Amino acid sequence: MTPTLAPLAIPGGIMSERAATGTTSTVPQVVAQGQQVVAETDSGAYVAEVEGKLSVGIDFGTTFSGVAFGSNRNMNGQIRCILSWPGSYETYRKVPTCIAYYQPTPSSEAVIVAWGIEAKAMTLREGFFKVEWFKLFLDPTVLREGRLASSARLPDLPYGKEPIDVVTDYLSCLWKYAKERITDEIGSVADLxxxxxxxxxxxxxxxxxxxxxxxxxxxxxxxxxARGGDRNWRERLRIITEPEAAAIHASTLSNLLNLRPSQAFVICDAGGGTVDTAAYKLIGQLSNLEIAEMCARTGANAGSLFIDLRFEALVKSLLRNHPVHLDEASLLAFRHAFAECDKLLFSTADDDTHFRFNCFNIEDAHDPECGLEYGELVIPGSVIRRDVFEPVVQQVLDLIEVQLAKVPTTHQGVQALILVGGFAASEYLCSRVHETFSARIPVIAKPRDTDVATLQGAARYGLGLIGGKATVSSVISPRSYIMKCKLPASDEDRYQRPGFIVRNDAGIEVCENRLSYLVAKGAVLRKGQRLRSRYCKFSRSPQDSVFTAVLYVSDSDKIYRYTDEGPIEELCRWSVDLSALPSWARAAESATGSFWVEFDLALVVDSAEVLGVLLTDEGEEVGRAHFEYLGN
Known part of the structure; x- marks a missing residue:
């Protein structure tokens, strides 16, 4: 049931006497699942100054990261990837997400000694740390429940280093080097x-x-x-989802895929740590295509990293009675041989093939029962398929199934499934996807440069997507965003929750623990759309200008009226300084004591991020809310 919203909701418990007695204000009706918002809201999308603008896309991956860039002025809108990296004379489109530190004692500072290819190739000695897979620390489950909640092996960190410190250190190294390479190419530091x-x-x-x-x-x-008075410089950093970036890249291939306006396609971005799926449809004319998200995205930790982990677990199981092969150097040699040769080439036709891996320690006994044959570990393809590939690939297939089931039944179906990401290069994964979905989906494609599709799409997004390139015009809210408030009591409240009914200081009956939905899970939102609501703050003095409230979220498809009806959780405490608001300045100037001020806050759900904006009555932005995330 959709709750009826009062004219003015006061988060956190205090309700204005004016609100309770009927002061006119507008709170938009709850945005329902699958509903396109058309009520009074403002398009708050950040509009890039595309003329002459340089765009840098960064794909920070669990196992590999990359940088791409483009400029409308210097490069005619072309996207280029950085190909040369420290530690190698060869060219690579991505570099390992790996960083090494030296810390001789726990009390000493951890010093960065290498990153990328050089860190990956390091042989560790006493006092050195090699840190990989640290992106997994930011997974929602790990943030909520701690490192033991991860299905992957989270790395040990140097003493005194938090996960965000390691991420910052790696991004600092990546960005410093990327700036050098980009400057060499475009010749202008100012643009960068x-x-x-x-x-x-x-x-x-x-x-x-x-x-x-x-x-x-x-x-x-x-x-x-970049210059004096540049107050909005933080807005030049945009965070978007990996499938959205991949969809932008894939939409430029629409002619290749024979897609037409109104047709739908699903992106499966299979990377090193995560696999993400999302459904989009093409809208507009072929000369100026846009893409719109059709339903909530799906994602899980099911990337190629978990193939590596399962292979290592298989080796340990086979050689459990031969510990000489289970030291770190031996395991590293097995992992390297598998990742470099067999991981991507393994296919559904390899059940009868025997895969041979040289042992690092060759003096151990010959033991054919466990696969040891004259200095080699021999593993049947059927075993690798059963124990290594199939469990992970089945997770990917399940994610695609879930995504297909979310596509509205009123639509004509999905015309294309596009595989991108480094894991999409796996022959086994591609074969299983074709086996499972080719009867239902006309086109299953793996574009060229699939490993950098997300990277190139991110850079293209930053260019403003001009010149007929596709852009994402709408997104689906992945969760419900809710405020807890007190509202005037109704007959339904008195019947359903009599214990929540109290009288406020003005003697008005109000219902505590009511929920006000700013946007519901599954709502269709224009990109950058502002969902505007009116609030009220009681201040005891002109210095009391900071408004604070808690934003809640729910992953349920249901709409709850009260806080005890279903699971909701605190997301963040958002606070905003009202002193820049003209109405606040007028009220504070004329006040002789305490006073009330009404104001508008807008929530912006934009791809991956959630923003809060303070607005004047005319809709002008005068401030941003600060979000303090809870429970992390």
């Missing part, structure tokens, strides 16, 4: 200092993880004030 930076995150991340990424990126110097 004012560039838009687009950072991608997994679809399953919540706002807390995105905020940590934003904090780390800013601390790494990815955006900064």
């Amino acid at each position: 200092e004012a560039a838009d930076v687009i950072l991608t995150v997994p679809a399953a991340w919540d706002a807390a993880g995105c905020q940590m990424m934003r904090t780390a990126a800013i601390q790494a110097g990815m955006v900064q004030s």
Whole structure:
């Protein structure tokens, strides 16, 4: 049941006497699942100054990261990837997400000694730390429940280093080197200092993880004030989901995929740590396509990293009676041989193939029962398929199934499934996807450069997507965003929750623990749309100008009226300084004691991030809410 919202909701418990007695204000009706918002809201999308603008896309991955860039002025809108990296004369489109520290004692400072290829290749000695997979620390489950909640092996960190510190350190190294390479290519430091930076995150991340990424990126110097008076420099850093970036890249291939306006496609972004799926439809004319998200995204930790972990577990199981092969150097040799040769090439036709891996220690006994044959470990393809590939790939297939089930039944169906990401290069994964879905989906495609589709899409997003390139015009709210408030009591409240009914200081009956939905899960939102609501603050003096409230979220498809009806959780405490508001200044100036001020706050749910904006009565932005995430 959709709750009836009162004219003015006061989060946190205090209700204005004027609100309770009927002062006119507008709170938009709850935005329902699948409903397009058309009520009074403002388009608050950040509009890039695309003329001559440099855009830098960064795909910060669990196992590999990359940087791409483009400029309308210097590069005619073309996107280029950085290909050369420290530690190698060869070219690579991505670099390992790995950083190494030296810390001789727990009390000493951890010093960065290498990153990327050089860190990955390091042989560790006493006092050295090699840190990989640290992106998984920002997974929502780990943020809520701690490192033991992760299905992957989270790395040990140097003493005194928090996960956000390691992310910042790595991004600092990546950005410092990227700036050198980009400057060599475009020859203008000024363009780089004012560039838009687009950072991608997994679809399953919540706002807390995105905020940590934003904090780390800013601390790494990815955006900064380019000139005096540049107050909005933080807005040049945009965070979007990985499937959205991949969809932008894939939409440029619409002619190749024979897609037409109104047709739908699903993106499966299979990366190193996560696999994300999302459904989009093409809208507009072929000369100026846009894409719109059709339903809530799906994501999980099911990337190629988990193939590596299962392979290592298989090796340990086979060689449990031969510990000489289970030291770190031996396991590293097995992992490297598997990842470099067999991991991507393994296919559904390899059941009868025997895969041979050289042992690091070759002096051990010959033991064919466990697969040891004259200095080699021999594993049947059927065993690798059963124990290594199939459990992880089945998770990917399940994610795609879930995404397909979310596509509205009123639509004509999904015309294309597009596989991107490094894991999409796996022959086994592609074969299983074709086996499972080819009868239902006409086109199953893996574009060229699939490993950098997300990276290139991020850079293209930052260019403003001009010149006929596709842009995402609408997104689906992944969760419900809710405020807890007191509202005038109704007959329904008196019947349903008599214990919640109290009288306020004005003698008015109000119902405590009511929920006011700012936006419901599954709502269709224009990109950057502002969902505007009116609030009221009681201040005891002109110095008491900070408004604070708690924003709640729910993953349920149901709409709750009261706080005890279903699971909701605190997301963040948001606070905003009202002193920049003209109505506040007038009220504070004329007040002789305490006073009330009404004002408008807008919630912006934009791809991966959630923002709060303070607005004047005319809709002009005069401030941003500060979000303090709870429970992290």
